[in-house]
Amino acid sequence: NAGVMQNPRHLVRRRGQEARLRCSPMKGHSHVYWYRQLPEEGLKFMVYLQKENIIDESGMPKERFSAEFPKEGPSILRIQQVVRGDSAAYFCASSPRGDPHFGNGTRLTVT
Amino acid sequence: GENVEQHPSTLSVQEGDSAVIKCTYSDSASNYFPWYKQELGKRPQLIIDIRSNVGEKKDQRIAVTLNKTAKHFSLHITETQPEDSAVYFCAASMAGANNLFFGTGTRLTVIP
Numbered sequence: 722n723a724g725v726m727q728n729p730r731h732l733v734r735r736r737g738q739e740a741r742l743r744c745s746p747m748k749g750h751s752h753v754y755w756y757r758q759l760p761e762e763g764l765k766f767m768v769y770l771q772k773e774n775i776i777d778e779s780g781m782p783k784e785r786f787s788a789e790f791p792k793e794g795p796s797i798l799r800i801q802q803v804v805r806g807d808s809a810a811y812f813c814a815s816s817p818r819g820d821p822h823f824g825n826g827t828r829l830t831v832t
Numbered sequence: 833g834e835n836v837e838q839h840p841s842t843l844s845v846q847e848g849d850s851a852v853i854k855c856t857y858s859d860s861a862s863n864y865f866p867w868y869k870q871e872l873g874k875r876p877q878l879i880i881d882i883r884s885n886v887g888e889k890k891d892q893r894i895a896v897t898l899n900k901t902a903k904h905f906s907l908h909i910t911e912t913q914p915e916d917s918a919v920y921f922c923a924a925s926m927a928g929a930n931n932l933f934f935g936t937g938t939r940l941t942v943i944p
Contacts, residue, residue, distance in 0.1 A: 754932075762936065763936040777931065820864065820866060822878065823877070825874065825875045
């Protein structure tokens with residue numbers, strides 16, 4: 722089992738560009754969670770998805786951020802028109818039922 | 833919603849000493865309490881967890897205690913080693929709930 726796979730590991734975007742972060746859950750896991758970690762801070766919940774459904778997006782900013790988990794393929798966290806404040810580590814986690822295992826994260830830098 | 837507080841934010845101990853990190857939570861419905869270790873630049877890794885039907889759980893040098901009445905739980909590391917240096921996060925959730933609520937982390941430094 723390869724674990725939770727996230728790519729890219731590092732992503733640099735200029736202000737105003739779009740960022741796409743990918744997450745492939747562990748085999749057999751149908752629950753995917755996205756968390757954001759600002760430097761020197763804890764993990765903040767963003768969104769929880771199951772296949773083709775957003776279950777809880779209470780932690781997602783109202784604008785520019787969206788997430789999906791299609792029937793086939795990885796989960797995608799999409800950030801439109803990035804701003805410097807979006808610079809952070811974005812972690813994906815997956816679980817079969819509720820105790821998540823984390824991927825290695827994508828470190829987004831907005832210049 | 834759930835609010836998890838974690839103390840201390842930083843902790844330095846001499847190698848071989850014990851380290852204790854404490855967390856409190858607000859929602860009495862929470863019944864799953866994992867602890868994660870995060871080394872610099874790496875992902876959080878689950879090191880131990882406890883569910884509300886158990887008061888204490890131990891795994892070698894690591895133990896976690898839970899007091900549901902007081903709504904607090906603690907991580908205990910004995911015989912600390914330099915490789916224990918990392919940031920530790922506590923979390924709380926309800927079984928089957930959507931997400932984990934994390935504490936703000938404790939940076940543990942073990943001094944050789």
